Amino acid sequence: MKVLLTGATGYIGSAVTEHLAAAGHQVVALTRSAEPQPGRGWHAQVVGDTADPASLAGAVTPEIDAVIHLAPPSGDADVDIAVIEALTTPLRGTGRPFVYTSGVWVLGATGEAQEVGEDAPTDPIDIVGYRPRIERRVLAETAEGVRAVVVRPGIVYGRGGGIPAILVDRARLQGAPEYYGEEGVRWPTVHVDDLAELFVAAVERAEAGTVWHGVGESAVPVRDLARAAGRAAGVLAAPRAVPVEQAAEAFGALFADALALDQSVSGAAAVTALGWRPVRPGAVAELMSGSYRPVEVFGAPDGPETDAEVAAIRRLVAEVEHAQQNELADRFLGVFRQEDPVWTTGHGRRLSGFEEIATFTRKVLPGAAAEATAVYDVERVLFLRPDVAAVNVRQQPVRPDGTRITDRPEGRPFYVLVKEDGAWRIGAAQNTIAVD
Ligand SMILES: NC(=O)c1ccc[n+]([C@@H]2O[C@H](COP(=O)([O-])OP(=O)(O)OC[C@H]3O[C@@H](n4cnc5c(N)ncnc54)[C@H](OP(=O)(O)O)[C@@H]3O)[C@@H](O)[C@H]2O)c1
Known part of the structure; x- marks a missing residue:
C-alpha cells in the first residue's frame, strides 16, 4: 500500500515508517517543512500543516491507499475536526483505511477496574479533553465508506525516547528518581516498535469502526519505572514521590495530571483479533539495560x-x-x-x-x-x-x-x-x- 503518514518525523512516526517499509508498504510522509529529509526511508514527501487544514487539500491523492494520522492535536477541536474532514473526504466510498492516533488518557483514571478494554466509556483527563469527540468523528466516517480505525497507545517507550526519557532526565537533574502523584500509580505501556507493528496490522486488516488499545503491559507501577530510570541515569537512589502540585511547576498542570494518572488498560483485543504480538522487552527492562543506557x-x-x-x-x-x-x-x-x-x-x-x-x-x-x-x-x-x-x-x-x-x-x-x-x-x- 501507499500510506500517507502524518507525524512521520516524530518518535512514533519514525518507527511506523520503518515497520511499514519492512512490511512492503510505501510511506508518503506529510511534513510541515519542505526540506527534503534523505535517509528516512520515505517513498515520497508532501508538505502540509495540520494547524492549517486547508493546506492538507490535495495530500490524499487517488494513489494513496491508506492514511495514518499521527500528528498531534492542535489544541483547537474545530481545527482538528477540519483536519479529519480534509484527510477522510477523499477516501469516502473507497473502503480505504484511515487510522487515527488517540491515546489511553481518554479513559481517565481506571480506578478499581483491572485491564480495561476498548468498550469502556471514555472519561478524558483535561490534557486530552476533546479527543473522544475526534475519535467519534473519525469512526462516523465508517458510514461514509471509509475503513475508519482508532488506535490508542499507552505510554510509549523504547529507542531511548518518549515519556520515560523524561523520567531519566529528571533523575539525572534532581539526583534522585522521581514519580508523580500517589504511591501506587500505574501506567499502561507499549514499546515503540511493538506499537509500530500494531499500526501496520491496523492499516492492513482492522475492520471499519474499530478501536484498539496499543498496550503491551497493562499496568506498570511508575515507582518501578522511576527506579529503572534512575538506573539508566546512573542515579542509584530510592525513588521519590513528587506531589502533583509540585510536578505542575515543572511540567504544567495538564501534563502533571497526566503523569500522575493511574490506569490499568488491556491490549489483549489487538492480540486476539489482529494477531498483534508485542514481544519487545518490558518498560522496566528497557530502562534498566536497553536503549536508555547507550x-x-x-x-x-x-x-x-x-x-x-x-x-x-x-x-x-x-x-x-x-x-x-x-x-x-x-x-x-x-x-x-x-x-x-x-x-x-x-x-x-x-x-x-x-x-x-x-x-x-x-x-x-x-x-x-x-x-x-x-x-x-x-x-x-x-x-x-x-x-x-x-x-x-x-x-x-x-x-x-x-x-x-x-x-x-x-x-x-x-x-x-x-x-x-x-x-x-x-x-x-x-x-x-x-x-x-
Ligand atoms: N508518545 C506517547 O507516549 C504517546 C502516547 C499516546 C498517544 N500519543 C500520540 O501519538 C501521536 C504521535 O506522538 P509522538 O510521541 O510520536 O510525537 P512527536 O515525537 O512529538 O512527533 C510529532 C510529529 O507530528 C508532527 N507535527 C507536529 N505538529 C504538526 C502540524 N501542525 N502539522 C503537521 N505535522 C505536525 C511533527 O513534525 P515536525 O517534524 O514538523 O515537528 C512530528 O512528526 C500524537 O498524536 C500523540 O498524542 C503519543
Whole structure:
C-alpha cells in the first residue's frame, strides 16, 4: 500500500515508517517543512500543516491507499475536526483505511477496574479533553465508506525516547528518581516498535469502526519505572514521590495530571483479533539495560545485527546481576563457558576451570547478598571477532533496596565473551576494584 503518514518525523512516526517499509508498504510522509529529509526511508514527501487544514487539500491523492494520522492535536477541536474532514473526504466510498492516533488518557483514571478494554466509556483527563469527540468523528466516517480505525497507545517507550526519557532526565537533574502523584500509580505501556507493528496490522486488516488499545503491559507501577530510570541515569537512589502540585511547576498542570494518572488498560483485543504480538522487552527492562543506557561499541558495524548482539550481551550481564542479587549459584555458573573458563576475582584470587569456579561460587554466594549486593552495567563492547567480545562492565555496590552504598568502591569487571551455539558466555573474567 501507499500510506500517507502524518507525524512521520516524530518518535512514533519514525518507527511506523520503518515497520511499514519492512512490511512492503510505501510511506508518503506529510511534513510541515519542505526540506527534503534523505535517509528516512520515505517513498515520497508532501508538505502540509495540520494547524492549517486547508493546506492538507490535495495530500490524499487517488494513489494513496491508506492514511495514518499521527500528528498531534492542535489544541483547537474545530481545527482538528477540519483536519479529519480534509484527510477522510477523499477516501469516502473507497473502503480505504484511515487510522487515527488517540491515546489511553481518554479513559481517565481506571480506578478499581483491572485491564480495561476498548468498550469502556471514555472519561478524558483535561490534557486530552476533546479527543473522544475526534475519535467519534473519525469512526462516523465508517458510514461514509471509509475503513475508519482508532488506535490508542499507552505510554510509549523504547529507542531511548518518549515519556520515560523524561523520567531519566529528571533523575539525572534532581539526583534522585522521581514519580508523580500517589504511591501506587500505574501506567499502561507499549514499546515503540511493538506499537509500530500494531499500526501496520491496523492499516492492513482492522475492520471499519474499530478501536484498539496499543498496550503491551497493562499496568506498570511508575515507582518501578522511576527506579529503572534512575538506573539508566546512573542515579542509584530510592525513588521519590513528587506531589502533583509540585510536578505542575515543572511540567504544567495538564501534563502533571497526566503523569500522575493511574490506569490499568488491556491490549489483549489487538492480540486476539489482529494477531498483534508485542514481544519487545518490558518498560522496566528497557530502562534498566536497553536503549536508555547507550553502550559504546567497537569493532562491528552500526546496524540491527550488532544491536541484537549487544542486547544479548547485556542480557548475559543482567543474568550475572540477577544471579548475584538472588544468590542463585546455578544461574551464576550458567553464564560461564563449560570449557576452561578462568576468573580472577576483585580480590585477586585466580580460579581456573569450571569446577574451581563452581566450588568457589557455591561457597561464597549463599548469604552474600544479605546486606550488600551490586548492580552491573555494560559500558563498552569491543568485538574482537563476530563471536568474541571484550566487555567493560561497571559494578556498583548497592543495598538490597537498590540504593548505592557510597563508602564502598565500585568494581570494573572485564569479561571476554564467546558466542557458541547461538549463546554468549564468559570465557575469561577479571574484576578490578576502582581506586580513583
Ligand atoms: N508518545 C506517547 O507516549 C504517546 C502516547 C499516546 C498517544 N500519543 C500520540 O501519538 C501521536 C504521535 O506522538 P509522538 O510521541 O510520536 O510525537 P512527536 O515525537 O512529538 O512527533 C510529532 C510529529 O507530528 C508532527 N507535527 C507536529 N505538529 C504538526 C502540524 N501542525 N502539522 C503537521 N505535522 C505536525 C511533527 O513534525 P515536525 O517534524 O514538523 O515537528 C512530528 O512528526 C500524537 O498524536 C500523540 O498524542 C503519543
